[in-house]
Amino acid sequence: KLARTRNIYIFASTGLELFFSRKQAEGFKEQGNAFYSNKDYSEAFNFYTKAIDACPKNASYYGNRAATLMMLFRFREALEDSQQAVRLDDCFMKGHLREGKCHLSLGNAMAASRSFQKVLELEPNNRDAQHEHKNASTLTDLERMAELSFEKRDFRKVVYCMDRALALASACHRFKILKAECLALLGRYPEAQSVASDILRMDATNADALYVRGLCLYYEDCIDKAVQFFIQALRMAPDHEKARLACRNAKALKAKKEEGNQAFKSYNYDAAYQLYTEALAIDPNNIKTNAKLYCNRATAGAKLKKLNQAIEDCTSAIKLDDTYIKAYLRRAQCYMDTEQYEEAVRDYEKVYQTEKTSEHKHLLKSAQLELKKSKRKDYYKVLGVGKNATDDEIKKAYRKRALMHHPDRHSSATAEIQKEEEKKFKEVGEAFTVLSDPKKKTRYDNGHDLDNDGDFDANNIFRAFFGGQGGGFTFDSSPGTFYF
Numbered sequence: 001k002l003a004r005t006r007n008i009y010i011f012a013s014t015g016l017e018l019f020f021s022r023k024q025a026e027g028f029k030e031q032g033n034a035f036y037s038n039k040d041y042s043e044a045f046n047f048y049t050k051a052i053d054a055c056p057k058n059a060s061y062y063g064n065r066a067a068t069l070m071m072l073f074r075f076r077e078a079l080e081d082s083q084q085a086v087r088l089d090d091c092f093m094k095g096h097l098r099e100g101k102c103h104l105s106l107g108n109a110m111a112a113s114r115s116f117q118k119v120l121e122l123e124p125n126n127r128d129a130q131h132e133h134k135n136a137s138t139l140t141d142l143e144r145m146a147e148l149s150f151e152k153r154d155f156r157k158v159v160y161c162m163d164r165a166l167a168l169a170s171a172c173h174r175f176k177i178l179k180a181e182c183l184a185l186l187g188r189y190p191e192a193q194s195v196a197s198d199i200l201r202m203d204a205t206n207a208d209a210l211y212v213r214g215l216c217l218y219y220e221d222c223i224d225k226a227v228q229f230f231i232q233a234l235r236m237a238p239d240h241e242k243a244r245l246a247c248r249n250a251k252a253l254k255a256k257k258e259e260g261n262q263a264f265k266s267y268n269y270d271a272a273y274q275l276y277t278e279a280l281a282i283d284p285n286n287i288k289t290n291a292k293l294y295c296n297r298a299t300a301g302a303k304l305k306k307l308n309q310a311i312e313d314c315t316s317a318i319k320l321d322d323t324y325i326k327a328y329l330r331r332a333q334c335y336m337d338t339e340q341y342e343e344a345v346r347d348y349e350k351v352y353q354t355e356k357t358s359e360h361k362h363l364l365k366s367a368q369l370e371l372k373k374s375k376r377k378d379y380y381k382v383l384g385v386g387k388n389a390t391d392d393e394i395k396k397a398y399r400k401r402a403l404m405h406h407p408d409r410h411s412s413a414t415a416e417i418q419k420e421e422e423k424k425f426k427e428v429g430e431a432f433t434v435l436s437d438p439k440k441k442t443r444y445d446n447g448h449d450l451d452n453d454g455d456f457d458a459n460n461i462f463r464a465f466f467g468g469q470g471g472g473f474t475f476d477s478s479p480g481t482f483y484f
Contacts, residue, residue: 025055032064041071059089066098075105075171093122097129104132107165107172109139139168146178155182173199177208181215187287189216207237215246221288223254249283256282257293264300273300291320295327302334310334325351332367341371369447379431379444387445391436398432 032047048065055061062085069078079102085095100115113136119129142165149157162179169175176195183192193216199209214229230247233240260275276297280290298313314331317324332347348364380387383397403409405425410418434440 021054025051025058025061028054029061029064032068036064036068036071039071041068044068045072057088059085059092059095062088063092063095063098066095066102070098070102070105073171075102078102079106091122093119093126096122097126097132100129100132100136104136104139105169105171107139107169107174109136109143109169112136112139135168139165142168150178150182153185155185158182159186173203173206173208177206177212180209180212184212184215184219185285187219189220192216205236207233207240207243210236211240211243211246214243218246218250219286219288221286221292223250223289226250249286253279253282253286253289257289257296260293260296260300264296269300269303273297273304273306276300287320291317291324291327294320295324295330298327298330298334302330302337307334307338311338323354325354329363332363336367336370339370339374341367341374345371373447377427377430379435382427382431383435389435394432394435398428398436401428402432 028047028051032044032051035041035044035047045065045068048061048068051058051061052065062081066078066081066085069075069081079099082095082099082102085092086099089095096115096118100112100119103109103112103115113133116129116133116136119126120133123129142161146158146161146165149155149161159179159182162175162182165175166172166179176199180192180195183189183195192212196209196212196216199206200213203209210229210233214226214233216226217223217229218226227247227250230243230250233243234247237243256275256279260272260279263269263275264272276293280293280297284290294313294317298310298317301307301310301313311331311334314327314334317327318331321327328347328351332344332351335341335344335347344367345364348360348367352360352364380389383389383394383401385393385397389397402425405421405428407418407422407425410421413421434444
C-alpha cells in the first residue's frame with residue numbers, strides 16, 4: 001500500500017514537472033517567435049534553443065530553430081535541425097520543406113528533390129514545394145552542363161552555369177570552388193582569389209580552396225608560394241589529385257626555367273633554347289610563365305640568328321600577355337635586325353605609350369629614322385656593299401656595277417632590256433656620287449634629304465672615273481673582258 005502510494009506520488013511529480021517544462025518551453029517558443037518577427041534572429045535562436053532544452057522531443061521547436069538558422073545563413077546547422085524535426089515527426093510538413101531548402105542551398109539537388117517530394121505527398125498542392133522542386137531540377141541540369149563544359153575546357157560556360165547555380169544554392173562551397181578554378185583558368189585571378197579567400201575565412205582547412213589559392217599564385221608566376229598552398233591542400237586531403245598534379249607541374253616548370261636561364265648565362269644558347277622549349281610543354285595553361293618562356297626563347301633564338309623564329313616567339317608571348325613590355329622590345333629589335341622597320345616602329349610606339357622613358361623615346365626615334373631611310377633608294381644595295389664599306393670598297397663596287405650595266409654592253413639587246421639596264425646604270429652613278437662624297441655620304445647615312453634635283457649624268461661620272469673621251473668600250477671574244 002505504501003509502495004503504491006509512493007509510485008502515485010512519483011508519477012504525479014513527474015507529470016507536474018513535465019507539465020511545467022512544456023509550459024516553460026512554450027513560453028520560450030513564444031518569445032523566440034516575437035524576436036523572429038522583429039528579425040532579431042540571434043535572439044530568436046537563443047530562445048528556441050531554450051525551448052528545445054526544456055522539451056527536446058518537440059519537432060516544431062527544431063523546425064523553428066532551423067528557420068532561424070536559415071535566416072542566419074547557417075544552412076548546415078539548419079539542415080541538422082530540420083532532419084531532427086522530421087525524425088521526431090515524419091508528418092511534419094514544414095520540417096521536410098526546410099530540409100529540402102537547406103539541401104538546395106548547400107547544392108545537394110538530389111536530396112532536396114526527395115524532401116520536396118515528401119512535402120508533396122503530404123500536401124499535393126503545396127506551391128512552395130512545387131516551385132522548389134523545379135529549382136532542384138534546374139540545379140541538376142546546370143551541374144550536368146557545367147561538367148560537360150569543363151571537359152571541353154569551355155571555362156566561360158562553366159562560370160556562367162555556376163553563377164546561375166549559386167543563385168539557387170548560395171551556400172554551396174563546391175560550386176564556388178568550381179567557379180573560382182575556372183576563373184583562374186581564364187586568367188581572372190583577383191576574382192578567383194576573392195572566392196577562395198572567402199571560403200578559407202569560413203573554413204581554413206578547405207583543401208579545394210587552398211588548391212585554387214595556390215593555382216592563382218602559380219598562374220601569376222609566384223611559383224614558390226603556390227607550391228606551399230598545394231602542399232597544404234595535400235595535408236588536408238592527401239588524395240587531392242589536382243593539387244598533386246599542380247604541385248608537380250609547378251616544381252618541374254621552375255626547375256626547367258632556371259636550368260634554361262643558367263644555360264643562357266653560360267652562353268650555351270642552343271641548350272637554353274631547347275630547355276625553354278621543354279619548359280613550354282609542361283603546362284599550356286600557365287599563361288604568365290609561358291609568356292616569359294617564349295620571350296626567353298626568343299632572346300636565345302636571336303643570339304642563334306633565328307630572327308624569324310624569335311619574332312614568332314615574341315608574338316606568342318604578347319598573345320598570352322599583351323602588357324608584356326619586354327616581349328615588345330625584343331620583337332622590335334628583331335624587326336630592326338631584319339629591316340622590317342614599319343613593324344619595329346609600331347612596337348616601339350606601343351612601348352613608349354606605355355612607358356614614356358628617355359630610353360624608349362630614343363629607340364622609337366631610331367626606328368623612325370631607319371624607316372625614313374628605308375623608303376629612299378638604298379645606295380649601298382645598288383652598289384652591293386655593306387653600310388660600313390670603305391672608300392676603296394665603294395670604288396671597286398662602282399667599277400664592277402658600272403661596267404655590268406653600261407648601255408654599250410647591252411647595245412644588241414632588246415629595247416626593253418636596254419631601257420632597264422640604262423636605268424640601273426644611272427642608279428649606280430647616283431649611288432657613287434653620294435657615297436664617294438664624304439659630306440653627302442654623312443647626310444645620307446643620317447637620314448637627311450640631299451639637296452639635288454635628281455639629274456645625275458651617269459656617263460660623265462663613268463668617264464670621270466674610268467677616263468677616256470666617250471666612255472665607250474668593246475668586248476673581245478672572252479665574256480666579261482673589256483678594252484677601253
